[in-house]
Amino acid sequence: MLLENKNVLIYGVRNKRSLAWGAAQSVAREGARLCLTYLSEREGDDVRKLVQELPNSESVLIVPCDLTVPEQVTSLHERIKEEFGTLDAMLHAVAFAKKEDLDGHYLDTSRDGFLLALEVSAFSFVTACKHAVPLMTNGGSLLTLTYQGSQRVVPNYNLMGVAKAALEASVRYLANDLGPQNIRVNAVSPGPTMTLSARGISGFVELHKLVTEKAPLRRNTNIEEVGDTVAFMASDYARGITGEILLVDAGVHILGS
Numbered sequence: 061m062l063l064e065n066k067n068v069l070i071y072g073v074r075n076k077r078s079l080a081w082g083a084a085q086s087v088a089r090e091g092a093r094l095c096l097t098y099l100s101e102r103e104g105d106d107v108r109k110l111v112q113e114l115p116n117s118e119s120v121l122i123v124p125c126d127l128t129v130p131e132q133v134t135s136l137h138e139r140i141k142e143e144f145g146t147l148d149a150m151l152h153a154v155a156f157a158k159k160e161d162l163d164g165h166y167l168d169t170s171r172d173g174f175l176l177a178l179e180v181s182a183f184s185f186v187t188a189c190k191h192a193v194p195l196m197t198n199g200g201s202l203l204t205l206t207y208q209g210s211q212r213v214v215p216n217y218n219l220m221g222v223a224k225a226a227l228e229a230s231v232r233y234l235a236n237d238l239g240p241q242n243i244r245v246n247a248v249s250p251g252p253t254m255t256l257s258a259r260g261i262s263g264f265v266e267l268h269k270l271v272t273e274k275a276p277l278r279r280n281t282n283i284e285e286v287g288d289t290v291a292f293m294a295s296d297y298a299r300g301i302t303g304e305i306l307l308v309d310a311g312v313h314i315l316g317s
């Protein structure tokens with residue numbers, strides 16, 4: 061088991077299709093002790109139900125936490141310190157932009173929408189890292205999820221592309237800050253995946269179909285393979301990797317058109 065005796069914190073499980081849920085399953089299977097967070101009480105009920113499917117479900121810590129509310133982040137980490145003592149890995153699978161900012165022209169982005177998307181999708185990773193670091197006394201692995209729309213123009217990704225560019229640059233600066241403490245900082249970048257965050261986005265279904273036809277592996281990315289990559293990146297097998305944006309996209313990124 062890759063993660064035996066390791067403690068892992070995961071933000072962003074919402075339902076069984078969540079990339080964070082794929083990660084929770086892989087990480088639990090590899091023997092880690094888990095803490096999962098949720099936003100609202102309703103989502104808390106859903107997460108508690110999902111967790112029953114995990115091995116050792118009774119030892120999973122489930123705590124409410126909105127990364128934009130400092131007191132909630134502080135009390136989450138107090139709980140983790142009490143229950144786990146230390147932390148070995150953290151996955152941040154959190155993003156939000158207003159629906160109106162994921163359509164039409166990027167030129168029409170409002171100041172409010174911009175600040176919200178960058179706060180929730182990029183600065184929240186800095187917050188999560190800042191709080192995790194004091195518990196990573198034996199080194200650690202800090203992880204986030206990104207998307208290739210940060211580097212290339214993808215129809216309608218718009219403001220999220222800009223937020224993910226800030227997130228990816230944060231990964232590099234944080235990796236440089238924390239390397240001396242043997243804390244690695246990386247992002248996993250999945251191809252288009254059928255999650256709640258992607259369905260309902262205009263053009264998503266068409267893009268999904270195009271990937272099935274053109275991707276070197278002739279299929280889309282699934283949450284299980286992204287989860288296994290997260291487990292690897294959290295483990296000591298990835299001990300030489302930091303500051304990296306790792307694409308897990310069935311090969312789509314190598315294509316020219």
Ligand code: IMJ
Binds near residue numbers: 155
């Ligand atoms: C999102 C928008 C436009 C194109 C998109 C996506 N493509 C993909 C996504 C091609 C794969 C999904 N993605 C990578 C995201 O980061 C999604 C973030 C997101 C989604 C929503 C939908 C509902 C809402 N706000 C959101 N904020 C961020 O209200």
